Structure formats: C-alpha cells, structure tokens
Amino acid sequence: MAQIFPKWTNQVPRKILIGLIVTANVVILGIWYFFSPKYTDVGYAPIQPVPYSHKLHVDKLGLDCQYCHTSVFDSKQANVPATQTCMNCHGQIKTDSEKLAPIRESWETGKAVEWVRVNNLADYAYFNHAAHVNVGVGCESCHGRIDKMEVVYQAEPLSMGWCLDCHRAPEKFLRPVEEVTTMGYKVDDQMLIGSELVKKNNVSPPQYCQGCHY
C-alpha cells in the first residue's frame, strides 16, 4: 500500500522533542527576566507637576534629605513636604518662575500639589521608614543616588526577594546612623564595619512573614 508518511518524517519526533525543550526554556527564562519587578518597575520616572530637581537641591545646594522629608526618623512615612516647605525659600527667590506656579497656587488656594508616587510598595506590605533609618539603612540603599537625579526614578526593584537580600544579610548594607542621608557613601571594608554595626545596634531584621505582612 502507498506510504502515508515520507521518509523524513522519521526524524520529526526527535526534532519536535528538541524544539519543545528549547522553547520551554526560552519561555521560562523570558518570563523570569521580563516579568520581574527588576525589569518592569526599575527606572519608572513619571512626570511631576513641578519639575523639582533633586540634583539641583541636593547636589548643588546641598539640602539634607530631612529638610523636606522631616518625619523619616520618627514615622513610617518619610513625609512628602508641605507646600509651606517650598515656600520657605521660594517665598523670596524665583518668586515668579513659571515652573513654580503650581506651588504658589497651592499655597494660595490651600489645595495640595499632586506629586506622582514613584516608589510604590504593594498595599499588603507594611514598610516603616523610621525602623530602617534609625538602624542605619541609608536613603540611597533603596532610593538610589537621588542627588544625581534630575527627575526621580525608581532605582531598585522593591521586590520581596530584594528586601530579603538585606534582611538576611544586613551587614552588607548598613552604615552608621549619622551617615544615613549621605549620598555616595562608600567604605572599603563594608563587611567588617557592617557586622560591627549589626552587633552595636543589635540589628535583627525580621525574616518571618508578619514582619511586613499583616
């Protein structure tokens, strides 16, 4: 009787098998990389109502983080500054700058300036700034080199794994509390200093669920 399948089909099963294995791996790796917060979230830099430049204010003018983010050592929220804070200076200088119009408007009307949130944790993850900065987790460890940012962007994935990297080995990241707001803090023997700090402030970051989820 006539052959239904030509000879080459003998190879087909093997080829299919190999093909499957390859595609499977590609898909998995693809998802692994492209669906990770590292890829999707890092670099998120929304346009703000006021083109406030951290680079200018921090790097050039040397404002300390806490000048605006006042409650970072006391509260779970670092506090986005009130219009008041802007007006402290801009009441006198650049009083007619176009860019600052929204600030002045807010100051007159009492309506808030609608800043766009950059670093956004999932709602079921409880984060407390005070708990971190008071034991020497630097601002830049999570927010990156703010002092180099013309427009603020998300510098780290803020994924659970990323948090755990530090919670499991704080000594890799800790710095003296007085250095917390320093930008570009760098020491050669971080591991040594870090472990001393861990001992000194007896830092034991929670690695159990309800340290952050409740």
Added chain:
Amino acid sequence: MSKYEYIPEPALVKGNHDFASITKLVTDVNLRPTPKLWYLYMLIANALLGVFLVAVGYLIWEGTGIWGLMNPVGWGWAIINFVWWVGIGHAGTLISAILFLFRQDWRTAINRFAEAMTIFAVICALMFPGIHVGRIWVIYWVFPIPNQMYMWPNFNSPLLWDVFAVSTYFTVSLLFWYVGLVPDLATLRDKATDKIRKFAYGIFSLGWTGSNRHWWNYEKAYMILAGLATPLVLSVHTIVSFDFAVSMIPGWHTTIFPPYFVAGAVFSGFAMVLTLMLITRKVYGMEEIMTNDHMEKMNIIILVTGSMVGFAYMMEFFIAWYSGVEYEKAIFLLRATGPYAWAYWIMMLCNVISPQVFWSKKLRTSVGFTFFISIVVNIGMWFERFVITVTSLANDYLPSSWDYFSPTIWDVLTYVGTFGIFFTLFLAFLRFLPMIAIAEIKAVLPQADPHNYDEVTKEYVPPVVEVPKPKTERV
C-alpha cells in the same frame, strides 16, 4: 486418572474467533460510519459538560461561598468528589499493570477501556483540587517554581504531596495506556480507508511496522511501565488518604486509612469498570470477548475488597474505643447515631452488606444483578467519602463550633457536571480508539499457542488428556 491431571482454564474468548475476526470485530467499531445514537449520547454528555463549565465559571466569579461550606466544615463536596473520582481511577492501572505482572491473561479483554476509564476519572478528579481553592489565579504557588518572593511551597503539607502523587499517577497511566495503544493504532491505520483516518492513526502509531524489533521494544517498554505503574496504584490513594490521616481531626487522624483507602478505591474502580463494561459489550456486541467469566472474576475482587473495606469500618470503631480518646469515641458514635446517621447507614448498606451477596455463584454470574450492585457500590463509596469528610469536621473538639453542613445547588451541579467530562471523553474513546487491546487479546487465543494447537478442531489440545469441549454459549 492421575492426580497430576491438567484441567485447562475455560477459553478466555468464546466463539470460534480467529485473529482476523477479532481484528474485524474490534476495528469495525472505529471504522464504520458513526451511528446516530452515538451523536445523541454525545449531545447529552456535552450538555452535562456545559453544566460543569457554568458551575465552575460562576464559582470562580463569585467565590467558594456559592457552595455549602462554612465553619467548621471547610471541605465539602469538592473534596468528596475528588477522592471519589481518584478512587474510581484505580481499577484501570491495577488491571493493566498489576494483573499484567501477575500474568493474569483475562485482563486482556478489559484492560484497554478500564485504563481509558481510569484516565478520564483522574481527569475529573483533578478538576477539584484546582477549583476548590479560594484564589484559583494563584494556584501555581503550589508548584516549586523559583520566584522573586524567594518563596517555596510547604513540603510538609499532604496537599502538596497530593499534587505530585496524582499528577504522577496521571502521567504514568497515560503513557502506559498510549504505549499499549500503539500496535492497535497501527492496525487501525492499516485498516483505515480514508486519508484522514490513515493520517491521524498514522501519526499516533509512531510508524509501527510490527517488525520483530518493534515488538521487542514494545514488550520491554510495556513491562517497565507496568513496573512503574504498580507502586503508583498503591501510593496515589495512600497519599490521598494522608490528606485526612495526617491531620488531627477525630475521625481523620487514623493510621488505617492508607490500606483502607486503597481497598476502597479498587472496590469502587472495579464496580465502575463493570458498570461500563456491561453496557458497552451489549451495545457493541463484545460478549464473546468480555465474557461472563470476566464479570465473575471481577465480582470476586469486588467481594474481597468490599470485605476489606467492611473490616476497616469495624476496625475504626474498635480502635476508637480501644484508644480511649474521648473525641475519637464521640465522633464514631456520632457518625452512627448523630445528625449524619442516615449517610452512615447508606454507606454501610452499600459497601459492606451489598457485595456480600457475591458469595453466591448464581448472583455473581447474573448480569443484571451485577450491574445493579456495581452501581450501588459506587453510591456507597461516595457516601463513605461524605461520612469521612463532613461528619468529622462538623463535630470535632469544641462542641461550641459544631454545626450542620448542607450543600447548595451549586455543589450538586458541579458534581453532576463532572459526569459530562467523563462521558464526553469516554464516548470519544469508544468511537475513535480500539476499546479492546487487539494485539493482546490475540495473544490469549488458542491459535497464539504454537504448540498444543489442533488445526482441525481449532482448539487447544494438550498432549495427554482429553480436553472437555468448553460450551460456547452466547449471552
């Protein structure tokens, strides 16, 4: 006569069948044009399948609240059905694997569709662990996949063991079934006249030529898979039973569960095979292959496993009393006398009493009666799972939390719906695949024996003794 006289088994295949006639008998079912009735049945099955889809859709939309679940009964019909279907899904692999290893040739008549039945039952079962959870869209968390949360599943949890046990069982059964199919698919390919069939069967018969080497590999593969499948038959329901046995609820926390569940599974599995077999062989006129001897053999297995289950029930009671644990005592008394006594006694009647009638040869060879019992048994086994799951939860340690479980319409529809899945698949199987392992059944024909075969009588002729001519009755 000498006491070493050799009494042969009655022939497994009745009627004067030769290889050709067997092939014809079986393959015709697949090759002849589809009968009208088949469409009708398929339509009904699909309707049920629709019901299932609607029920599940609504479930996922609204939440598990549409079922009758509550505190303290967190598991209801979904888990009952899961265990019930898995249990049914035991007969196939047991028949094909274990009986194969024990060289029980009579299995050849029924193993093919017993296996099919198994696979379809397991598919139905697998629906439930998936849909019964509260947040189905994150169910993949039960699989150990590396992720940005650095989270692994909890390997202590019997539910996790379940995931692995059942899926493994499913995979192996499927492979086993498929490997067995290959030679027959080739037969179909060769018998098929139209291109599509040739092509389709051709693809799946993997270029089988029936060469010696093919057969040799085939036998090896089949043997290995049988070896693999055998422990799984026992392990899968053992692990399902751990879902209960490993927990600490009175009535669940019982070491007897593994053997007792396996026995129960085989019990219900065989009953289901019988139910289907008796219908199928009638419809397709296969009585000569699936004979009453087969039916009787299976009835005996039902009798045995049924008695084992019965023994297990008694044992539970004894242990509850013997352990001296007040909560154990209480729950077993409550089962028999409490709010769910009705369910308990249905279970006892169906599982313990009913199979005992098979002590009588007359009854275990009666087709109608067997059919009846086979259905009763499966009802009983459903209630067994109900009694275990619900009553234990409803009346556990703190009397303040005791409550009464009653199902909603959605519980019922979901359950009924699974029959849609089952029969849709089963009808498709009957239509497109050989319901009998052609190659294997041929091997148990007298002709297959190169020696002791009389060309004239076309019968098995042992050298010394006269062989009583087996009566060739038709059912």
Added chain:
Amino acid sequence: MSEVTQNTYWKSLNELAQNQEYKNFVEREFPENATELNDGVSRRGFLRVMGASIALAGFAACRRPVQKILPYSHQPEDIVPGIPLFYASAMPFQGSLTGLVIENHEGRPTKVEGNDLHPASHGNTNAYHQASMLEMYDPDRSRRPSRNGAKSSTADFATFASEYFADTNKRIAFISEANSSPTYNALKNSALSKFGNASWVTFEPFGEDNIIEGNRIAFGSRLRTHYNYTNADVVVSLDDDFLAATHPNNVEYAKQVTGRRKVTSTSDNMSRIYSVENGFTLTGSFADNRLRIKASEIGSFANALAGALSSRINGLNAFSSVNNSFSNNEFLTALADDLASNAGRTAVSIGLDHSAEAHAVVAAINYALGNTGSTVSYLEVPHFDNQNNMEAFADVVSGMKAGNFDAVVLIGTNPVFTAPANLDFSGALANVEEVIQLSSYSDETSKKASWHVGRSHYLESWGDGFSYGGARSVIQPQIQPLHDSLSEIEFLSTIINGAKGSGYELVQNTFNGYYRTGFNNKWKDILHDGIDITDGFNAARVRLSNSIAPASESAVSGIEVVIRPDASIYDGRFANLGWLQELPDPMTKITWDNVALMSPNTAEQLGVKNEDVVSVTINGTSIEIAAWIQPGHVDNSISLTVGYGREGIGRVADYDNEQKAGGINVYPLRSTSGMLFNSGTISASNSTYAIACVQDHHSLEGRDMYRQASLSKYRETPDFASFAYVHKYEVPGMKEAEEMDEDAPISLFDEQTYPADEPQWGMAIDLNSCFGCGVCVIACQSENNIPVIGKTEVNRGREMHWIRNDRYYVGDDTGSPQAVHQPVPCMHCELAPCEQVCPVAATTHSDDGMNQMTYNRCIGTRYCANNCPFKVRRFNFFNYPKEYLTTGEDPDIIQMAMNPEVTVRFRGVMEKCTYCVQRVNRAKINTKIETGSPKPADGTVKTACQQACPADAIYFGDLTDNNSVVSQMKHNERNYLMLEELNVRPRTSYMAKLSNPNPVLVKETNQEPAH
C-alpha cells in the same frame, strides 16, 4: 485640632468622590492579581482618603496604578503623617458620660478606647462605646436637615427658628433625652425662662425615673443610687443586669465587681453574688447563687427579703408583717442570713425598670444594712428634673392631643417609635403645628416632623457632661462634622437665640464659670486628661422616711410578658450599626433578630420549639415573633427585647425582606401600665422564622474545655484545673519528656526555636473575671477591619469574628443550669496544626512566637481551618468587604472607619486573630528606636480585646519576662491549656473559673465541675 482636619479631609474626600478611576478601582471584582488591587482598597486605600497621603488617579501602565501623593499645603504642627494621635473625649449615653480616648490617624478617628483617668471607664469600654465609632461613619446617618421632608440646611433652620421663636409666648413642649451636660441644662433653663408657656420633659424609654422616685419615697428627695461594689462582700441583684451594656454605668460596675473576684492564691477572698431574675442575664450567669422567679414577683421578693431581714437587723420594722409566697423560701432565708451577717459590706440593687416602690424597699434594705456610704451612695444630680418624667411625658402627650401646644421640640428622642403604645404619640403629633426634631437618623419621628435636623455625633461636636458617678468631662470633637448637622447644644441655642452659635464657645463658657483663676491651664488639662477632677455630684446625707412601706405586689398569675432593652441595639438607637446587629447576644448567641425567650417547660406546654413563630398578645395588641428556648428562664414568663422591626432608618436597621433579618417591633406591646411586664397570652402559630444563632450546641458533652470549681474546693485542691487532676493521668508524652528532661510533651515535628532577643507573646484569659459581655468581639472587629456579613451568611455558619465568646450550659438543662462564658481567640499554638498543612506556607510561625497568617500568600484551601482543633480560623467565602465598603453613593465615608494599619482581606483568603500584630510591631519598632531593646516593656502592648475588657479578664504580654503579668498568670495553679493532650502548645491559656456559692444553697446552683 478639629480646625486642622477640616479642609484637608474634605479636599481629598471630594477628589475621591469625583474620581471615576478610583470608583472603578475599588469596585473591580475580579482582575488579574486581584489581591493587590483589592488590598489597595485597604491600608493605602484608607490613607488615601486622608490629608497627607495618596490619592489614586487611575491606571497608566498596564499593571501599575499611578498614585498621587497629596501633601498638606499648610502642615499642622501636631500631625506627623503615619503616627496616630490620641485625644480624650467622652460618650454620652442614658444621661451620663463615659470617658474615652480616641485614636486618630491623620485627623481621622479610627478606634475608641477607654480613658484610664475616668472613673466610669478606668481604661475600658463596652460594646456601645466601641460601635459608636462606626456610627459616626454610618453613611445612613442624617446628612442634612429636612423641612416637611424636603432637603434643607442648618442655615435655613436657623432662619426659621429666629422667626418662629421670636414670639416667646409660643406654647412649646420640649421633649428631650436624658442629658447630663451642664451647658445643655443651662440652655434648657434659659429656654424655659425665655418661653413662658414652654414645658420640658425628659423622655427615655428605659430611663432611671423609678430609681429616682424610689429614693424620693425612701429618703424624700430625688437622688441617684450609685453603688461601690469594691466594698461589697455580698452583692444582691434583684433582676438588675448591671453588668450588661444596657446599664448606663456597666463599665464601672463590671470593673468593681470583677475586681473582687481576682483570685491569685488560695488565701485570696471573693465576693459572693446573688441574682434573682426571670430571664438569664449576664449578671445571673456570673452570680454564685441564682434564683429564677417571674419579673412580676421581684417586688414581692423585695418585700419578703425586707421582711426576713426585719427579724435579723433593726430599721425594717415596717416590713415585719410581710408574709408572701417567698417568706419561707430557702434561698431567701439563706440570702437574708448572709446579708445580715455581712451588714455594711453588702449591696442590694434592683432593675431600673422595676416600680418606684420596689426601689424604695431596696433603698430601705440597704439603709438598714448600713450600706449607705460604704457600698451605696445617693447622689444629688443637678440636672434631674423635679418631676416624675414618665407621668409628665404622659401629661404632655395628652396636652398635645388637646391642642395645648403650638410646637413640639424633640431633642435626640424618637418617641413615635419608643413611646408607650397606649399614649398614641404619633396621633398626638398630628395636633401640633410645628414638630421639630433633632436626631442622628431620619427615624420614625423625623418622618412625622415638620423640621428634622441631623444630630452631630459626639466624635464631631463639642459637648460636656457628668459620668454616672458625677465626674465632669468635656466632649472633644475629633473631626469636623461630616454632614450638615447640629449638636444638641447648638440646636438648643439656635432655637433660643435664632443662631447656631459655636459649640466650642458654649462649652468653654460653661467651664469658664467653674473657675475663678487659671482657666486656660485648667481647660488644657481637662481636654488632655478627659476629666475635670475638681468636683462632681455630692452624696446626700439620707434618712429613711417613716412612711416607708412594702411595695404593692403585682405578681402576674398566668403568663407574664417582660419587655427589656436589647443587649445589642438597646432601645433601637443602635439598630443601624452592623457591628452590633452581628454581635451575638451574650446569652442566646442570636444575631440580627429579637426573639421571644421562654423556659423549656413553657415551650413544651405551648408545644413550640426554636424558630416557631408565636403570637404574643397584651390587652388585644399582639405581635408575631419567633420563639427561642432559654434554659434557666423562669416558667410562664416570656422575655422580649425592643428596637427591631424598623423601616426607613438605614440599610442595616431596616427589616430586610430578602434576608428575613431585622426582627419584630415589640414597642406596640408596651404601655404605661406595663412598662416592664404585663400579663399576656401566647399562642403557637404554624409558621417558622429562621434565626441566625452562632452557636448550635450548648452542652460541653462532658469535655474539659471549661474548668471550674468552688472557692472551697480550690482551697482544698489548688491544682483542680490541671490536666492530671481532671483526667487522673499525666498528659500523654509527658513521661517520655521527663525522661529526656524536657518540660513539654515530646513531639514528632521539629520544634520551633526562638531567637533569644525576641519577645515571646502569650495570652491568659481569666474565666473567673469574664462575664461574657462580648465587648472583646466588637473591639477586635473595630481594630482589625472585620467585615459585617449579614444574617444569611451568619446563618450559614460563616461568622467572621476573630474572637468568639462560647457559652455553655452546665448542669441540668431543663431546670436552672449554670451558664459559662469562654472567649476563644486564636491560640497561637507553638506546634500549630494549621501550619503543618498549608501547601503554600501562608500560615507559619514568627520569631516572636505568633502563628502568623499571611493573607497575600493564602490561596484558600481551607485546610488550616479544618485542622484547627479550636476552629478559630475564618474564611472569606465571598468578597465581604466589597459589599461592606464599596456600596452606596459615597463608600469613602465608611472606609474611613477602617484601621489603616490592617489589611482588608480579599475574598478567598483565610484570616484569624493575630494578637493585634500591628500593635505589637508598632511597639517593637518604637521600643527599638527609643531604647534599642527589641523587647517592649510589659504593658506597652495591649491587644484590642484586652484593652476593651472591663473585667480585665485578658492578660497579654511577653513570656520571656518572668515579671510580666501574663507570665505570672501562667504560673498560677488555675492556669490550664485547652486540649492540652493534643500537645499543640497553645500560647493562649485559660484560668479556671471559681465560684463562691452560699454553702447552704450549694445544691441549688450546679457546682459540678465541667467534666
């Protein structure tokens, strides 16, 4: 601070209200990664509605919602975003205040706590106080005044008032609820002096008239009876449920009574409590000796008691001739002996609603026993009207009928619903030209009023007043009024002056009057402490009048029908609060409905069982209501509670035809002749009515969850509560453990190891203090954002409360069993069965020894709940919060009642008691920052239930600290573990109950231990 919250609050709220994306967002039912979105409705969701926080402005990227941050424009100096503030205030109820402390998040009150400095609170609360938080955010609260049903405004009302009341000859009837506010009463007087033809009555459906009248009979002046149970060795309650929230001073009394039951060693003593009542009350279940008699016989019993005492002590000769059915009663004799031998250290009280004469008799008894001054004092309450208000009210109503009034001004009351039916109040209203009403809801009376004015909640308006015992406080608003409403003082001043006036100034003026000097500092202190200790009520020097005589006896021969306020919704004023509707009745465990309670015998005679509808008839008026069998209820007596069967009040209160929830209106049966009880008839009908009761099984089945003994037995065998004593054998696995010198039974699983620097949390619940009021349930619900699920779901057995209060009947069920209460939160087992079985590790153990439930990891297999021996886990079968938080035209309001520190759980996840982990973590973080120590000092963390409990029955703290109170309680010999033999090692343990029955009566009360 109220000024501060104003603009910021409204700003963000309006933005939200307009924000379509936000609505879509919260209402999206089932998107991919649904948890994230729906938890969005939770913590941040609520922060969003506030000043310094985030408002959601829709979806930019596919999965990334763009969130806006709205900082203050002018930052108030006292608010640091993310840090809660606590301000003192006080809640008025029944003409007296309870001092409270309110937790505020960014100017948004979220939780009510007790005020330690306030005598009526001592830092604790009752269910009503807790639920009042929800009341303020209730979307159904009256939003604005209405003129003849048409929308209006307070401004319009002011204009109206200034014109209408310009004519000071108007004949006005002021009908006011009881109000202790000095400002209010000053306004009242000026109103009466301004309007010559005005008359004023105070109407409370369950007021304290009879006490006052009783004291007038006994002592010749209108006084309030105030007990001091701290000094009482013998407490006698004649149908007086002073432990229940329905009593205006229950928190203080509960504190005092349970304070006398704190036993830490065999050498400690306990007070003895007698209770005589018809139904089964909390006080009755807490009593050591209880006698069931009809409510209508209480008067006779009081007489007989006085009679029996007359032969034992001096001063009761007036009663020596009393001879009635109780005179030779065994219980009464024993009671009389006990009282006589403890004269001076006893306290006899009688239910508020019993007749004035009966109150007089009781006053006489206390007087003769020399309790006056030690356990009982009689307070001169300045704001009491000098009239019997119930009679005065009746007169006013008949006056209205006769057309003697041009205007009726109703302040806070709802007489159309609550007034005695025979007065036909609503009929009387028809003959009045202007009916002006101030009330929180647009209620039955509002519908008949020509002017309805919404009443500002005490959390949003200035006010003042006195506690039951006379402590003066200022009611300090926490937030600007959410709606266009008036407080009662603003309302009154509007009527008098035609202008609203500022509540703040009115109150300040009042207090200005109290001080010559240094007002500003005083004022600051008062606001800060929440109490003005400078002075209170004077205790009157009383002398028993010679005309004192036995009360007229009015025992009902046939079936008596007793009408009482409802444990959950009182006289109906709390009917729209889902928390209270769903709070199981402390005794019957019924939610969402009222029932006709009767004894098993009576039910048998009538041939009815639970849920059978019976019709109860009093002089021709009858109602159809579901019957419910109450073991321990006296025979031939039917107990009904009021407040249910509402229409047009709100989505919670209204009778729900779909769910068949909301109960029956009982007020039609109540008449001036039978305010408390009346003889009636009852007949079974063939229909039934489903009742959602959260507890189906009421017997302990001889199990040992609940352990108790009499004080004497405890002294003989201090270890009576131990497993070994109860079971006569060691805990299984203990012998092996001893061999391996471990202190706990051996375990199959590897046991959790705890870091040395972590605190280890544990809880002990003292069953000897707990009297089962259920405030812990509401406090927990308020703290942990627990949804209200409705009758249908409760009926399916899906109640969500994290802590439940089990109630068992011990002893003979038909006759007079003992009722015991056992609060059951999560036990936080060290070897938790739930943790072993979760396939995705969503419930695990924390380093500080808690069993943690991680909602965002849970996939909802419910295996943990099945495997929990205590059945404390709760599953979100549906998206309960959605119904509760996102329906209605402005869901944002009710959302503001949520605690921003706690995630709102989405459907399909398990939840349970967390030991208030948000409080624990806050304390841990603060301690770490302040002291560097990882362990908060003992007492810094209080769980919500513990903080609310007026009996201080719940102890919580660090077990690694041997000096912590909880550690010491756990070392007490009464401490035992529930289901110890399972070796799950609960962190929550119980302290066995003790009772101190009169030895003579020991047969009557069931003193069998619970196994």
